[in-house]
Amino acid sequence: MDAVVVIRIRSQSPRTAHQHQHQHQGSISANGTNNHAAAQPAPASTNGATHRSWILSVTINNRSPHEFELNDPFTEDEYKSILEPYLRHSEKPSLLLTADEEAVPLDVQGAELKIDDYTENLFAQLDKKLELRNSGVAKYHIFVVEDHSSRRPSENAHGIQCLAWELLESMDKPCMRITRVANFVPGGSGGTQQSRVPQELSSVRSGYLVKVLLVVARDFTLSGADRDPEPDLAQYPLMTVQKKLRTKGKGRMLLEVVRPGSREELEQHLRIRSRQDVFFHIVHFDLHGIVQEDEHGRMVPWLLFAKKHDETVGQPYNLPGTCLAKADSVAEVLAKYKVENVVLNSCLSAYNRHESGTNLAQTFLRHGISNVSAMWYYVHWQTVSTYLETFYNELLVNQVDFHVAAHRGREAIRRKYADKTGRRYKDFFICVNYTRESRHINHASRDRSPSLSDQSQDSSNSGSSRVKWKPPAVLLGDNLMAPTDEPIRMKLHLLELEYKLTTFRVVYASDLQRSDAKMEATIDQMISMWLATNLVDEVYFYRAKDLDKPNMMLDGLPYREKRTRPHASRYLPSSMIRESVRSLRQKLLVIRGIDDVLDPGTQAYPEDNQRNEKRRRNVEDTLARLTDRLHKEQNSYLLFVGGKDAQWWRGHLEHLDGQWWLHMPWNITVHSRYNRDIMVPGDGGRRSLTPSPLGRSRW
Template identity: 55%
Template sequence: MDAPVVVCIRSHNGRPQQNQNAEDAANGHSAGTSTSIHTSNQAPTTAHKTTGTHRQWSVSMTINDIPPKTAILHDPFTLHQYETIFDRYLRDSDRPRWRLSLDEEACTTDHQTRAEHAIERYTDSLWQQLDAALKLESSGVSDCQLLIVEHHETNHTSDAGIHCLAWELLEASAAAKTPRRPRLRITRVSDFPSRPGTIFKVPQPLSTVKKDSACAVRVLLVVARDFSRTGDERDPEPDLAQFPLMSVQRRLRSRMLLEVVRPGSREELEAHLALRARQGIVFHLVHFDLHGRVMRDEHGKMVPWLLFAKRHIGAHHKHGVPETHLAKAESVARLLAQHKVENVVLNACLSAYNRNGPDTNLAHVLLKHGIRHVSAIWYYVYWQTVSTYLETFYTELLVKGVEFHVAAQRGREAIRRRPTNRTGREYQDFFLCVNYAREGHRSDSMAREPSPPASVRSQDSSTSNSSVKAKWMPSTPRLGDGLVALPGEEPLRMQLHLLELEYKLMTFRIVYASDLRRADSRLWHTIDRMVGMWLMTNLMDEVYIYRGKDLGKRPIHSDNLPYREKRTRPSSGGYLQLRLPRPIRPLRKALHIIRDIDTVIDPGVQADEVQNRRSDERRRNAEANLELLARRLHSAGDSYLLFVGSQDAQWWQTYLEHLNGQWWLHMPWGFTVHSRYNREMRLPHEGARRSLTPSPLGLR
């Protein structure tokens, strides 16, 4: 049998039975060696929720259209083994080796080896139970799509179902064990009761958009980081999702609309979706690049949460670093369903955590509210694993045009080829990246042809799946193609301090960016690339660049300041503009960048009295113009002002803080996150030592 087949394992969610062989496991027999599978027509009975017993479920197994077989599926591990084997193994993968003593390192290495052997037995047990019922090895099947289906009779189910098992481990157990074992590909499916209003209608499914070269895929990214974490526990750089998405955007050009919620707060996400909804724009996919939590709610129930950036209103916020705010996953799911989001991707830890039931599973919550496809993380995960997964996932999904579940499977395959190596050894954590669907997939799900270049049209091309021929037109760039980076450039790698800049700029609207006269800082180069990224993601429509001395020539009372350079988004798409909707409006109006303002605002004292009077007049004119511009920015609320200089925070507090903005340092976060705010530094050509941050920021 060369053609791929579909094996469907169905279970009605209910309390799992207590394994009859639990006593054997308690007496020291390995749980991973259990291979028995019993046919039964009885529903699961009530089991005691103890950590020393093996759970089991009554399931039905189907191969293609063959009548189903009913069987009993045993959990290879007890709940206690999940804690002592899976939990510790995955936590050790993210534990820095340099903090361990020699004895601790030897103990950790020994546990890792034993845990990997136990996980291997776990995988064998799952496979042997399936093969005992379905005889896949002897049937000659070479490629098998395994659908793990949980039926939920109600929307309020708290008992653990078969989704609590680590099914994705089976994807690595094919050729490694025996050539006769088929290649397995896993997709988790959740079925819910059909009720009016539960399933919203997607205006234009992602699968349809990818086939139509005249349409653009719309992706919304939410990024937030916890800046309070210090040392080796500090957060990873905020480019885990943004870099692969912008790399794909660079390849697809105008066929992809990528926008970022800035700052990454729950309130800003709601405002962003509402704004685009009023403009008739629905996002096909929303990605959450932030932390996940499983905590008790106000009723004492364990539920999933997401850690967003905390929203602050203007100058009322005086903290030196961004703060965070927890939002319940249920409210986020309702928001996404309200705006008809079809696909959701989360690289948040614990976003698919379901050891004791679906109530703690964020992916389950999203599916329950009507989201069609979800990719999430089963437990804690290391950033390198996420980076490898997302790079392959988005290339497969958006560039090669495969279906969501196929892209997820190939992402896990990429992790197996390039496993995480954190502590000097490789960790097998590919199974943490799981994918869910609300409904099943066809058995012949195959990859489509790669997406055609945005500017190519010919007599043989079509604008949809139909065979209607389009009249040939000269090759012309699509809307937005001019914004794509040059062939030799790659998208900007976002870092924590750059995310801090975005947060301060979006919150306070006025920011003074400083490099403290460091020769190797390349501050302007960084700002220049940030501007390109902001334009590519529709943050603003226009960017004006000024020199400080231009603002000091005379008081300017009109709306137009004398700028040196202006950058805008493209507004014309050539011939294809006739076939496309009007350009999407930006989220904000403009960004004003002022360079070399330091010597204008603080000219110092010269020996020439005439020169001093001229400098003083230029300073007064510049201050008046800046105050006028700042009032307009704060009152309009749709533009930003960014100074590019080299002075410290005390200088900012003395000369420009009255503009109600913030000071920002262009220096990457180190292992001690707040050290750059607390330490003292001697600026060149100055005799005094100054703190980088004044005391009102509350960090000294």
């Protein structure tokens, strides 16, 4: 038997004193209705510390509401002294500890006991009024609802969504699933929501094509322990799901990547696709998130996109960093182009400890986005990897509801994630899911969700979607990748190759003739990935010596090999053919053997030198005309594959307005939360924060 619990804030209680929290704890013990909860000690506090409290209205299965007062299990100081340091501690190497931390090391086990107390305290308050444990209900779907009457959620400070509700999912009995709901007054989204009819992901999954857009950005200027994590956290699980859908005949998935991952390129990508009547069902942001002041001094969320290259004439290329974009402006773009679901593995993308105005997820909901999966605090890269792998497999392969998939992602973290010492960190609750649509509550009341037990990860059935899904025929023309091809795991130096290729269109790739470089295999994998993610339609492979003819026709260059991403098949119905989506660019030209042609060296016989010189001039002329057309038309790319250094490139190919790229993985980094000094709002001074590689130390 399942039950739906809807929790709404009715008012903020004026009583928030430390003494009031002890009164509540005493009432649970005296009542005796929950001996297990009564045995839990009250959270430790210092004199004068306050507990926030709210008057709640709670309904179960649409019955008459219950009203009672809920107290925050922690004081605000305890969030800073217990919860946040614990979340920053996982897998932190001792060499990165500050002097203060070395003097007073974190008591990890003690912090975990406090988190357990937090969980039991929160549940005990609900159980005392609602009798959840002894009701005979095995599974509860809990909706935590906030009604926003203002366009600015920052005016609704300290709402109930600042609590770590997802910790309740760790309870053995009863089993619980948390969904956060943010209701906004009609018109609060600035009109964007009313101008469109959103296309539901559940109905699309029963059709032909699910469309996903991925935005990846990393700061290439960071190095050493500060270096960003590899850019495969979202792309690898998405491409794995793409392959699984194709090989199992469970539908099709259009996966595209914004390249480079800049704010401007995101809007351009969505604009071009909208003109082609292509609208994405999911947009995923794999980049940094921060919370800091805006121009008016308000604390608001931001995202850090890739910084576009300064195209000013004569401006040298430098390793690109990231640039800030306010969440409000990003949300406006997403709503304009009919995006319904957003996933972020950005740190602080659901940060809500001080006020709801810092919550990026709620900002997106306010602008009309329907469902958001985001991160409550700083998040470890390994936690992200585990969550996304399960989330997308459940959502797109097993066809479950968005919020069921989020719940199962948290389940996977609880079962699998452990640090290098083999111990499990309790950080699953960082991954939270929001919806702005109260219809989910009504659907859950009528259609009971699938099993929320530990075995639910392996279940492929969902009662959340009322549409009977049938596996469509596989369309060979979309996202071509051989069934045996494994998705490539993107690395930072490979992301740099993409950045240079999509920015400058002409790149000379070199392995410095290292015998262990295996650049040919890497380039081959990258090409398969570019075809699979719709970057280009066709790839042509050339030998430089074959371009040795004066005034060669550029449209008829002799190629050695051609790979394509087919768009249709005569064996497929016309309705499926029409849904095939062409790439944003036409061709990728790959030229091998350029080193020996442009720099043949001196031969023993004069006639050989004359022949080589003539060939060099002919090839240089062909390349000059070819690259000139590429830069003007801006619809194709040229990749040279060689083994020379940057100095050689400057002497032979720099005039083609391209870039040199080295196939060499960047130094191995310690993926951990590292220390920086930051300004904390309201603290009146500086303290050390240790964000994960996906976070920023400014908020």
